[in-house]
Amino acid sequence: MRLLFIGDIVGKGGRGAVRHLVPELRREYGCAFVVANAENIAGGGGITRKCIDSLADAEVDVFTSGDHVWDQRGFAEEIVTLPHLLRPANFCPEQPGRGHAVFTAADGTRVGVLCLVGRTFMNGLGNCPFQAATSAVAELRRETPVIVVDFHAEATSEKIALGRFLDGRVSAVLGTHTHVETADQTVFPGGTAYHTDVGMVGAVESVLGRAIGPVIQRFATGMPARFTVVEKGIALHATLVDIEPATGRASHIERIVRRLDAGDEDGEPDHEMP
Ligand SMILES: [Fe+2]
Numbered sequence: 527m528r529l530l531f532i533g534d535i536v537g538k539g540g541r542g543a544v545r546h547l548v549p550e551l552r553r554e555y556g557c558a559f560v561v562a563n564a565e566n567i568a569g570g571g572g573i574t575r576k577c578i579d580s581l582a583d584a585e586v587d588v589f590t591s592g593d594h595v596w597d598q599r600g601f602a603e604e605i606v607t608l609p610h611l612l613r614p615a616n617f618c619p620e621q622p623g624r625g626h627a628v629f630t631a632a633d634g635t636r637v638g639v640l641c642l643v644g645r646t647f648m649n650g651l652g653n654c655p656f657q658a659a660t661s662a663v664a665e666l667r668r669e670t671p672v673i674v675v676d677f678h679a680e681a682t683s684e685k686i687a688l689g690r691f692l693d694g695r696v697s698a699v700l701g702t703h704t705h706v707e708t709a710d711q712t713v714f715p716g717g718t719a720y721h722t723d724v725g726m727v728g729a730v731e732s733v734l735g736r737a738i739g740p741v742i743q744r745f746a747t748g749m750p751a752r753f754t755v756v757e758k759g760i761a762l763h764a765t766l767v768d769i770e771p772a773t774g775r776a777s778h779i780e781r782i783v784r785r786l787d788a789g790d791e792d793g794e795p796d797h798e799m800p
Pocket residue numbers: 534565566592703704705
């Protein structure tokens with residue numbers, strides 16, 4: 527079973543790239559299951575149901591999220607209507623939505639997906655991801671050995687540690703949140719595919735998807751600046767993982783990057799940050 531995992535989709539440009547590129551990537555690489563991180567899908571911060579629905583034909587099976595999941599007003603009510611969208615499992619259990627679930631891939635493989643946030647340099651957002659992973663993985667493994675973890679975290683050390691902690695218990699631990707793809711994709715000895723960060727679907731000429739000037743201004747002067755999303759010149763970063771359905775072991779991991787041709791960028795109205 528081949529998995530395609532897509533990093534943080536940023537704004538309208540990111541959505542356009544996913545719509546145009548994912549169906550062809552699915553066919554080109556023979557992918558049976560596609561996961562994409564949607565935490566920045568609406569105007570670069572947060573999620574709306576409308577943005578998720580706009581990707582109905584993009585052939586993404588499951589959306590994950592992260593620290594920005596509640597940035598858009600009203601999404602706490604909308605998330606319960608989106609069974610294919612996960613919020614971090616180690617957020618407070620009273621929050622709406624769910625953090626892990628089992629889905630069915632196009633080839634019939636049952637795939638468990640788990641979304642977690644890190645705690646290091648993440649403003650103490652979540653509960654312990656190691657504890658949350660242990661209980662969620664035990665639950666998922668009762669249904670399937672094929673388990674994909676999106677670890678949405680800042681610190682490389684915390685991400686590698688969680689990957690090593692779950693080695694042999696899940697099929698893949700794939701990192702998101704930094705928006706910058708790392709070059710350390712590997713399969714650990716226990717059979718878990720690992721990648722510190724998949725990268726984003728966002729503008730190449732940007733700072734993590736935002737216009738360069740205001741970000742420099744904020745760092746250089748300490749003064750507030752409005753960070754607009756760059757919608758042109760989009761690159762899609764993703765990771766492919768081959769998984770043995772009977773055992774859940776990964777046999778191969780590969781990074782891919784695809785540029786959206788300028789002519790394919792579309793004019794869908796954007797959802798600005800509140
Ligand atoms: Fe992000």
